[in-house]
Amino acid sequence: MTTSRYMSGFGNSFETEALPDALPVGRNSPQQANxxxxxxxxxxxxxxxxRGTNERSWLYRIRPSVKHTTRFTTVEAPLLRSAPNPGQSKLPIGQYRWGPVAIPLEKLTFTTGLFTVTTAGDAEAQSGMxxxxxxxxxxxxxxxxxxxDGEFLVVAQQGGLRFRTEFGVIEIEPGEICVIPRGVIFRVELMNGASRAYVCENYGGSFxxxxxxxIGANCLANSRDFLTPVAAYEDRDQPSTVYFKWCGELFKTEIGQSPLDVVAWHGNYxxxxxxxxxxxxxxxxxFDHPDPSIYTVLTSPSETSGTANIDFVIFPERWAVAENTFRPPWYHRNxxxxxxxxxxxxxxxxxxGFVPGGMSLHNMMLPHxxxxxxxxxxxxxxxxPHKIANTLAFMFESRFPQKLTRYSSELSSRDDGYVDCxxxxxxxxAR
Structure with a gap:
């Protein structure tokens, strides 16, 4: 019998232990933990x-995360940007599209392989993306x-990725996503060759x-299909480096052990x-074409009801059956x-022109x-009746204008003829 590496459900309060009786019973912080x-x-x-929005988890670990051997030092990361990020792009406003960016040949890890395309809002104000x-x-x-600064939503596009986190192990392939909450420590490994993914960094309220x-009780994304990892710890004494993204800057510190040493945990974060x-x-x-909001998988709410900090929307396989209707998305500004x-x-x-691995940006109130x-x-x-088959597109949709970075402005894959479509x-x- 194989034990699953995941627990099912969204927003649940889970409990999991890699060793028997590692979780305290009846108290969160006993005088002496097992x-x-x-x-x-x-x-x-x-x-x-x-209580309904309180997010926290208790971790029972070999060493507390505060134990590190050096002070924090600054790390240069010129292509990893955070909002506000003024003056990066010299391009005028407009509708933009890019072809796929080839996976570079040089060595890139998760830390060095993040290239910012747009920023919106203000990371320090905990709003935007x-x-x-x-x-x-x-x-x-x-x-x-x-x-x-925020949580990461990772959309795998080419190749698989393994996320070893304080809470356990998550693996994703193209067609899957994972969400790493703000403040969680993790390591990323390749599964089957070089990988390309899209990442939404959410500065605001949790997805x-x-x-x-x-709609009622069913359809869209069902909570039972979300999977959270079971406890899986590393007991390893080796010099290691932890990178911290904090207020738009990157820092690092040295530690003498793996920080993924959580033997048991319980909570909803x-x-x-x-x-x-x-x-x-x-x-x-x-009849009629429904608003794209009907395809929302996850949302990061704002203080304005019905207006999201971010909506994560997908356009998956589905049937089109509406009669006397223009079935694709209509022309719109919003x-x-x-x-x-x-x-x-x-x-x-x-x-x-819009191909796998590519991307586009239609900013607020610009027609498309x-x-x-x-x-x-x-x-x-x-x-x-027609099935829109073998397709998966998505949107990171925000109430904030998304501003281009210097990196995205200068990409050679930018389609300067996009507006000609x-x-x-x-x-x-005709009268």
Whole structure:
């Protein structure tokens, strides 16, 4: 019989131990914990947050995380940026698209392989986000990462990644995501060759499941499909380096052991993974095209009800059946800024030019929609039930404008002819 490496459910309070009786019973911080472990609490919310939104976990570890052998020192990371990030791009506002960026040949770990594309809001004010490309060509060895600025949502696009965290091990492949909460220490390893991924860094409130409203109790992302790792500790005394991202800067400190030494833990603040292919889409079954918000997997709420700090939205395989309807997304302008990527397949509103590994940016109030060819096809095709198959696109959508970095502004894969995809839209008005 094989024991699962994951526990099922979203937002649950879990408990897991790698050794019997490592978890205290009836108290969080006993005078003497079993096995000589240290009790340590990791809080993702204020201590006094309401019970329904209070996030914390108790970790029982071989050494407390405060034990390190050197003071923090600054690390140069010119391509890893945080908001606010003014003056990086000299490009004017506009609709932008990039082809896939080739995976570099040099050695890149998670720490050195993050390249920031956009920033929005203010990391120190704990609002907004950043969108990064991640290239990993080498596993981290005796190196670890911790982000104090926000949580990481990682969308695998090419190759698999293994995240060894304080809470256990998570593995993702293209079509899957993982979320590493703010303050969690982890190490990233390759699974099957070099990897490319998209990363959303969320400075605001933790990602949660959106309310379903009139949809009811089922569909969209179901909590049972989210997987949280079981305890798996490393008892290793080796010189190691921990990198900390803090207020937009990168620092490091040296320690004499693996920081992934948590033997047992309990609580509701932990990393998790989700297979996007398990998303259950709903849509129009008579007429009209539904708002893209109907495909929201996770949301980071803001203080304004119904207006997200970030929505993580996907466009998965689904059936199109609406009658007498323009089925692709309509032309629109809105207050949200949309960073979009394609994991695999073809996106129905941009069948040409938007390819797997590529990305686009449509900022707040800038018009966008299907290209001329997609419009012509959708306006004249015989409408039959049609399956949009073998496709997975996504959006990091924020209420904040997303500003380009110098890196993304100067990418050679930037499609300077992107706006021309609308130039063939004809005048169709007839009285």
């Amino acid at each position: 096995y000589g472990l240290y009790a340590e609490q990791l809080s993702g919310s204020a201590f006094t947050a309401p 950043a969108a990064h490309l991640l290239f990993v060509t080498a596993s981290m060895t005796n190196e670890y990462f911790c982000n104090a 949660t499941l959106p309310e379903r409203g009139p 932990a990393p998790y993974k989700y297979d996007l292919r398990r998303f259950s889409p709903v849509g129009a079954i008579a 207050i949200m800024s949309e960073f979009m990527g394609l994991v695999y397949g073809v996106y129905d509103a941009k069948p040409e 929609g299907p290209d001329a060819a997609a419009f012509e096809h959708a306006s004249t095709v015989e409408l039959k 609308w130039s063939d839209l004809k005048r169709r008005f």
